[in-house]
Amino acid sequence: MSQAWKRVEVIGDCTLYLGDCMAIIPTLCKVGAVVTDPPYGINAARSRNSQKHGWRDYGGGEWDKERPPPDVIKRIVLCSANVIIWGGNYFADLLDPSQKWLVWDKGQTDFSLADCELAWCSFDGAVRRITVSRSRALQDGKQHPTQKPVDVMAWCLAQLPKHAKGPILDPFMGSGTTGIACVRAGRRFIGIEIDEGYFDIACDRIRRAYSQPDMFVSAPAPQVPQQLGLLEGGEG
Template sequence: MRYKIYNEDAYKIIKKLKNENVNINHIITDPPYLISKDNNFYTMKNKRQGIDFGEWDKTFDLFSWIKPYSEILDKNGSMIIFCSYRYISYLINTLEANGLITKDILEWKKTNPMPRNTRRRYVQDTEFAIWAVKKGAKWIFNKPDDIPYLRSTFTTSTVLGKERTKHPTQKSLVLLKEIIKIHTNENDVILDPFMGSGTTGIAALELQRKFYGIEIEKDYYKIAEKRFQNVITTLI
C-alpha cells in the first residue's frame, strides 16, 4: 500500500483505523485554524474579501482529535500540527496530556504574504507548527550534514501556478517536502486526518513515504484524489 484516503469524518473513522490495527509513524496535519471572520478590509484602498474560509473553519473541534490519534501513533512517533499563534499553548497542553512532548515550534515564513493595511498593522507573513514526539521516543531528525545547525524557520512562497487548487488554505508542496525530509524516513507511514487538497500526501509519496489521508469535505477530497492519481502515474 502506497496510500489510502478516506472521504470521512476524522473523528468517526478513528474507530475503524483502530479496529484495523493501523500503526502510524507520524501525523503531519494542517487542521482548521478557527480564525475565519467577516472582514472586507475597509481600511485598504482596494477592497479584498474577508478572511472567511467557510463554516468548517468556524465550528471545528481543534483539540479532542489528539487523544484518539495519539493511540495509533508508533512508540517512536511524532506529530507536526500547523496552527494559529492563538492556539499554540492550548495545543501543547493537549499534546502533553496525551503522552507527547513538544520539542520545537516551526515557522513558515512566506515570501509573498497576503497584504493588509501596512500603516496600521504588521504584515502577517508567518504561520506556525508544533513538533511533538511520543514520550521516550527515539525521534527522527535528519539534519543535512552540510548545515552546521538547522533553524526551525522554513521560507517559501505561498502556493502559486499549476500547484494552486481551490482550497483556500493550501500549504506549499516545497514546505511540506522539507519538513518530511527532516522528520521522517523513507517507507515511514504518515497520516493527515485533515488532508484538505492532499499536499502532505503528495509530498510523502514523492519522497517514498506511505500515506493515510482523511478529508470530510467532498469537494476537497475529490481534488486530493485526482492529485494522488496524477502523482502515482508519474512515480510508476
Template sequence: MAEPFIIGNAKLYLGDCRDILPTIGKVDTLIADPPYAIRNNFGAQNKLDGKRTLQFAWDGAATRDETIEAIAASGELANAFFVFCGASQVSFFELALEDRFTVKPACWIKACPPPAMPGNWWPSGFEFALYGYTPGAPFNDADPRRRNVFYSDTYRAGIRASEKVAHPTQKWLPLMREIVVALVPEGGSCLDPFMGSGSTGVAAMLEGRSFIGIEKDPVYFGLACERIEDAQRQGSLFGEAA
C-alpha cells in the same frame, strides 16, 4: 465503516476523522493542518485581482474542541508529529499530546506574505506549528543549520503558481516535502486526518512514503484524490524541489 479509496500506497477516506481514526491502526508520523479555530470575523478584503477571503465556513471558534479531540486521537497512532495550528490552539494541542510526546514549537515564516490590506494592521507573515517525537522516532534532517523556523515561500504569480488549486489554505508543497523527509522514515507511513487538498499526501508520494488521508468535504476529497493520483503517476517529475 468508511471504505478507503486506494491509490497506490495511499489510503484516502471520505468522512469525519473522529469516526475513522479508530479503524486505521498505527502509522509512523502524524502531519496535519487542521482548521485554526479562528475567532475573529475577517470576512473578505479587496486586492488588486479581486477579493481575498479570510474567513471560511469550515473554520471558527466552534471547531476548537473538535480539532483537539481529533489531534489527540491521531497522536495515539504515531511516533512523531508535525501540526500547524492557530494561536488559540497551541497550548491545547500541547496539553493533548505532551503525555506521549516531547513537544516543541515551530513556525513557518513566509518568504512572500500577503500584503497589508486596508484596515488590516500587521498582516500575518507566519504560521504556528508544533512538532513532537517519542523515544527512538526517526529524524532524517542532517542539515547542521536546521532550525525549528521554516523559511519557505507561498504560491503567488509566477512562483509555482501552476500548482495552486481551489483550496484557500493549501500548503506550500516544498515545505511539506521537507517535513515529510525529516519526520517520516524511508518507506514509512504518515497520516493526515485533515487532508484538505492533499498536499501532505502529494509530498508523501513524491518522497516514497505511504499515506493515509481523511477529509470530510467531498469537493476537497475529490481534489486530493486527483492530486495524489497525479503524484503517483508522475513520481519525482511532479514539481521540482525548491
C-alpha cells in the same frame, strides 16, 4: 454495524477516506507519523480578503469557523510518537510544551495575512525554518482556500525523525498536499477529509502526482569538470 467512512479510494500507496477523522482514526493500524493542518478556527474559508481582492472562490464553507474540539486534537497526538501539527499556535493550550517547531516563512512581511505559519512537533530537535513564497500554492494549482505549497509539506516530512517508519496520516487532508509530498518521498499515506468536494480534489491531485512522477524528480545538478575527472592534470 455501519462503516466509519463514506468512501475509500486506494491510489498507489495512498489510502484516502471520505468521512470524519474522529470516526475513522480508531479503525486504523498504527502509523509512522501524523503530519496535519487542521482548521485553525479563524474563518479562513470565508476570508474577507479573498472577496476584497477578487480571488477565486474555493467553495468557502463553514469548516474553519471553529477549531476542532480538544478531544480531537488530543486523539490525534496519541496516534504516533511523531506528530507535526500546523497552526500549533492555535492549539497551544492543548499541546505539550515542545522544543521543536517548524516555521514556514512566506517571504513577505506586513502583508494583511500572517508573515509565517508555525507547526508544533511532538519530538525534540532544533527549530527549523523554510522560506517559500505564499504564491507557491497558486503555482501548484490552488484549489483549497488554505492549501499548503507541496514544497512546504515535502520539507516537513524531511523533518521527521529517521526512525519514523510506516505510513504518514493526515486526518485533515484538504486538497491532499501532504499526500502529494508522500508520493514524492516514496512514503505510504493515509488521508481523511470530511468534505466530498475537497476529497475529490485530493484524489485527483494524488492521481496526477503518480502519473507525472518526473515532476518531482529534480534534474541532476550539472557536473563540473572536476567532478567528472576531466580537469587538466586530473585523474581521468
